[in-house]
Amino acid sequence: xxxxTRRTFMASAAVLTAGVASGMSLxxxxxxxxxxxxAHHVFFWLKNRDSKExxxxxxxxxxxxxxxxxxxxxxxxxxASTELRPVVxxxxxASELIFFDDVEGQNxxxxxxxxxxxxxxxxxxxxxxxxxxxxxxx
Amino acid sequence: xxxxTRRTFMASAAVLTAGVASGMSLxxxxxxxxxxxxAHHVFFWLKNRDSKExxxxxxxxxxxxxxxxxxxxxxxxxxASTELRPVVxxxxxASELIFFDDVEGQNxxxxxxxxxxxxxxxxxxxxxxxxxxxxxxx
Numbered sequence: 001x002x003x004x005t006r007r008t009f010m011a012s013a014a015v016l017t018a019g020v021a022s023g024m025s026l027x028x029x030x031x032x033x034x035x036x037x038x039a040h041h042v043f044f045w046l047k048n049r050d051s052k053e054x055x056x057x058x059x060x061x062x063x064x065x066x067x068x069x070x071x072x073x074x075x076x077x078x079x080a081s082t083e084l085r086p087v088v089x090x091x092x093x094a095s096e097l098i099f100f101d102d103v104e105g106q107n108x109x110x111x112x113x114x115x116x117x118x119x120x121x122x123x124x125x126x127x128x129x130x131x132x133x134x135x136x137x138x
Numbered sequence: 139x140x141x142x143t144r145r146t147f148m149a150s151a152a153v154l155t156a157g158v159a160s161g162m163s164l165x166x167x168x169x170x171x172x173x174x175x176x177a178h179h180v181f182f183w184l185k186n187r188d189s190k191e192x193x194x195x196x197x198x199x200x201x202x203x204x205x206x207x208x209x210x211x212x213x214x215x216x217x218a219s220t221e222l223r224p225v226v227x228x229x230x231x232a233s234e235l236i237f238f239d240d241v242e243g244q245n246x247x248x249x250x251x252x253x254x255x256x257x258x259x260x261x262x263x264x265x266x267x268x269x270x271x272x273x274x275x276x
Binding site for chain 1: 220223228268273
């Protein structure tokens with residue numbers, strides 16, 4: 001570890017320690033850092049909506065996306081058991097939510113061999129996909 | 139700081155330090171902890187889609203939601219300048235993405251005075267809202 005790197009590391013560790021000690025959660029710190037990140041939210045509707053097997057296959061495929069270098073975090077989900085208000089769409093089968101540092105990170109992901117392999121091997125499972133790319137405004 | 143608390147804290151700090159030292163990012167650690175969180179993603183379509191003023195008002199309102207205790211992190215966004223592939227929906231005006239620990243955290247949020255005030259004061263701005271609640275599966 002070079003001197004400058006070590007100093008930076010120690011400073012980071014100190015900030016972390018101070019943050020934890022003051023009761024500030026890691027999530028809060030992470031959010032402060034990641035406010036301007038790009039949230040790439042994808043919703044999948046399976047052809048066989050009632051097939052637990054197809055759902056599990058899709059989830060297996062989604063997990064492979066974590067290895068793409070520009071992926072900062074990946075949340076894989078299914079509809080939550082929240083109240084079904086008229087504005088809530090719980091008709092999808094699974095969702096993938098990825099944070100990238102910026103638009104370029106998402107571009108790298110789109111053409112990455114791991115992503116292309118995912119589309120090639122798993123796209124026969126779904127009949128519809130909707131993507132929302134939201135760039136943080138603060 | 140009680141002895142047990144301090145010990146737990148020191149252990150946490152050690153884990154953090156080890157994580158940072160090994161090159162593991164905070165985001166990666168956070169994701170490991172938050173994999174089962176509930177992602178509450180809301181998309182708003184303004185009545186006056188071209189009004190920068192209305193957009194700024196809505197963003198101002200969204201920022202107030204951060205103070206709700208069960209909100210673990212809040213990402214406020216607008217459509218990113220990613221490629222407009224057929225599956226991408228970039229027609230919305232603004233998005234709110236909140237992580238809760240669980241369904242109960244989202245329930246607390248729905249009836250919280252800050253959220254109710256937000257709906258009361260800002261809902262005249264939008265013509266459509268779509269909500270996706272996704273609970274993490276791993």
